[in-house]
Amino acid sequence: MTLRARLVVNRPAFTLDLDLHVAAGEVVALLGPNGAGKTTALRALAGLTRMSGGQISLRGRPLHTLPAESRPIGMVFQDYLLFPHLSALDNVAFGPRCQGVSKAESRRAAAALLERVGLAGRASARPAQLSGGQAQRVALARALAVRPELLLLDEPLAALDAHTRLEVRSRLRRHLADFDGATVLVTHDPLDAMVLADRLIVIEHGAIVQQGAPAEVARRPRTDYVARLVGLNLYRGTADGGRVKVGELLLHTCEQFDGPAFVAFPPAAVALYRSRPDGSPRNLWRATIDGIERHGDNVRVHLDGPVTAFADITPAAVADLDLTPGQRIWASVKATETHAYPA
Amino acid sequence: MSSSAPERLDLPGPRREVSGRLPWMLVLPAVAGLVFLVLPLAGLLIRAPWPTLLERLAEPQVLEALRLSLVSATVATVVCLLLGVPLAWLLARVEFPGRRLVRALVTVPLVLPPVVGGVALLLVLGRRGLVGQWLEASFGITLPFTTAGVIVAEAFVAMPFLVISVEGALRGADRRFEEAAATLGASRWTVFRRVTLPMVMPGVVAGAVLCWARALGEFGATITFAGNFPGTTRTMPLAVYLALETEPEAAIVLSLVLLAVSVVILASLRDRWVSAP
Numbered sequence: 001m002t003l004r005a006r007l008v009v010n011r012p013a014f015t016l017d018l019d020l021h022v023a024a025g026e027v028v029a030l031l032g033p034n035g036a037g038k039t040t041a042l043r044a045l046a047g048l049t050r051m052s053g054g055q056i057s058l059r060g061r062p063l064h065t066l067p068a069e070s071r072p073i074g075m076v077f078q079d080y081l082l083f084p085h086l087s088a089l090d091n092v093a094f095g096p097r098c099q100g101v102s103k104a105e106s107r108r109a110a111a112a113l114l115e116r117v118g119l120a121g122r123a124s125a126r127p128a129q130l131s132g133g134q135a136q137r138v139a140l141a142r143a144l145a146v147r148p149e150l151l152l153l154d155e156p157l158a159a160l161d162a163h164t165r166l167e168v169r170s171r172l173r174r175h176l177a178d179f180d181g182a183t184v185l186v187t188h189d190p191l192d193a194m195v196l197a198d199r200l201i202v203i204e205h206g207a208i209v210q211q212g213a214p215a216e217v218a219r220r221p222r223t224d225y226v227a228r229l230v231g232l233n234l235y236r237g238t239a240d241g242g243r244v245k246v247g248e249l250l251l252h253t254c255e256q257f258d259g260p261a262f263v264a265f266p267p268a269a270v271a272l273y274r275s276r277p278d279g280s281p282r283n284l285w286r287a288t289i290d291g292i293e294r295h296g297d298n299v300r301v302h303l304d305g306p307v308t309a310f311a312d313i314t315p316a317a318v319a320d321l322d323l324t325p326g327q328r329i330w331a332s333v334k335a336t337e338t339h340a341y342p343a
Numbered sequence: 344m345s346s347s348a349p350e351r352l353d354l355p356g357p358r359r360e361v362s363g364r365l366p367w368m369l370v371l372p373a374v375a376g377l378v379f380l381v382l383p384l385a386g387l388l389i390r391a392p393w394p395t396l397l398e399r400l401a402e403p404q405v406l407e408a409l410r411l412s413l414v415s416a417t418v419a420t421v422v423c424l425l426l427g428v429p430l431a432w433l434l435a436r437v438e439f440p441g442r443r444l445v446r447a448l449v450t451v452p453l454v455l456p457p458v459v460g461g462v463a464l465l466l467v468l469g470r471r472g473l474v475g476q477w478l479e480a481s482f483g484i485t486l487p488f489t490t491a492g493v494i495v496a497e498a499f500v501a502m503p504f505l506v507i508s509v510e511g512a513l514r515g516a517d518r519r520f521e522e523a524a525a526t527l528g529a530s531r532w533t534v535f536r537r538v539t540l541p542m543v544m545p546g547v548v549a550g551a552v553l554c555w556a557r558a559l560g561e562f563g564a565t566i567t568f569a570g571n572f573p574g575t576t577r578t579m580p581l582a583v584y585l586a587l588e589t590e591p592e593a594a595i596v597l598s599l600v601l602l603a604v605s606v607v608i609l610a611s612l613r614d615r616w617v618s619a620p
Contacts, residue, residue: 046526047526048526068525068526069525069526069530077519077523081523085541085544094524094527095527098528098530098533146528152526
């Protein structure tokens with residue numbers, strides 16, 4: 001392990017306490033809602049927020065005893081914080097200069113890094129003259145210029161518009177793959193996290209609630225927050241062989257085991273009927289329509305009943321079924337699309 | 344599926360005039376206030392001896408006083424910059440016990456009658472003063488009634504303007520840039536030199552200009568602490584006061600010069616201080 005940390009930050013009405021282990025070359029994303037403590041964790045790693053307890057070691061050396069300027073880190077801030085009075089080149093050369101490298105040598109290194117992020121032509125531009133995507137790349141180059149052992153990225157894509165974001169995200173992914181130190185990035189966007197990270201750590205209320213490979217987290221969410229992020233209906237119940245009892249409802253699932261369980265199914269797997277369907281699918285319940293909203297090309301129906309659930313159906317189906325809020329309706333999910341896993 | 348017609352926004356119609364008549368209770372005093380502020384300046388311009396203006400300006404006493412004023416105000420400003428910017432940084436960036444008290448102390452010369460400031464300076468830096476005694480004994484330095492004394496008096500009175508302006512700029516500056524610099528390995532001194540100072544430079548410049556203007560116009564502390572000797576301590580304001588008794592027209596000319604300087608300063612700072620937000 002390159003980075004081992006236990007971060008404890010106590011604030012009035014908020015406590016952050018998490019264990020973090022990141023291997024060399026690994027990219028870990030801290031994912032969580034606003035106020036979960038992601039940025040606080042990152043700032044504690046950088047030495048910008050004082051820790052109330054815990055420790056940080058990087059390659060076996062203690063980091064938490066060092067001030068921010070002595071830590072071998074590079075940080076990319078949410079709105080980049082490029083120094084407005086310096087050119088892109090001098091922004092990137094800033095770190096090496098602080099490390100005592102000569103002016104000429106720092107500028108050479110900075111020029112090489114700008115070249116690497118594809119901005120050799122913008123070296124003399126001031127930050128105000130750069131587009132959002134370019135500024136993000138300069139910020140990355142600036143962080144890499146200090147040859148960090150730990151790279152920290154705070155919402156690296158949040159300030160970008162949707163179109164730029166797509167391009168910058170894939171570029172960033174390549175750069176992170178080239179970086180051989182540990183990387184911790186903070187995001188509230190599940191897509192950014194899935195694309196950029198080797199491992200996700202989901203934080204809520206200052207503590208880790210779930211971690212694992214992105215695909216694993218996406219398939220088997222363990223909190224409502226994660227379920228909402230990855231777009232699944234999630235319930236907690238008790239498994240008994242191939243069935244899980246969720247409140248009053250008994251759901252048949254693909255998996256067979258006993259004990260406390262999560263059950264998840266995608267909203268698109270839910271079918272709605274005005275009258276009780278023939279052939280009676282096994283997971284069937286009476287629901288009340290709580291709300292109807294557009295969701296991409298489809299329509300998302302909020303269902304109340306023995307369980308609350310989302311159902312994604314086509315606009316045509318909404319018209320056929322003549323759905324209105326408050327209406328009673330039948331909902332079903334195929335057992336093959338209903339997945340259970342131990343809680 | 345209902346077609347999603349673009350939302351129609353109701354554009355605001357022409358604004359209806361509903362404000363009614365202007366209240367004379369406000370307008371009358373406002374106009375009177377304006378006249379009160381502008382009339383004396385206008386009077387100065389009207390009474391100026393325009394035909395002989397250049398001639399009078401070229402008189403050696405005038406030039407001497409002007410030169411002395413410019414030099415001492417500039418040196419005082421440099422002193423204020425060297426001491427005041429670090430002081431402003433300390434007040435804005437370092438948590439220490441009694442910081443509020445220190446900030447209050449810094450602003451005292453701002454509200455203190457300058458004459459009192461001059462007396463206080465005499466008591467401390469005068470030949471028999473607490474520090475002045477020691478300065479003379481150890482280094483042979485005497486400040487009262489010298490050009491250096493003028494500079495000390497001006498710096499004493501003008502420094503709060505600089506400190507307050509720079510501290511305000513420092514408080515307004517986004518400290519996250521300083522954090523970013525720290526993550527890049529910059530020591531606090533490097534952060535100050537390469538990030539903080541360039542970013543608050545407009546505030547420093549504004550503060551320095553205000554400070555310089557205040558030093559240029561300084562009268563009370565100067566005459567009390569440094570006296571009124573032609574060539575060494577008689578600055579423009581002192582010369583104006585003196586000329587008023589002997590040669591009113593010369594006083595007007597000197598005043599015009601100071602007025603011109605003020606206007607130039609105001610114009611150079613108009614974006615920062617005068618324009619409404």
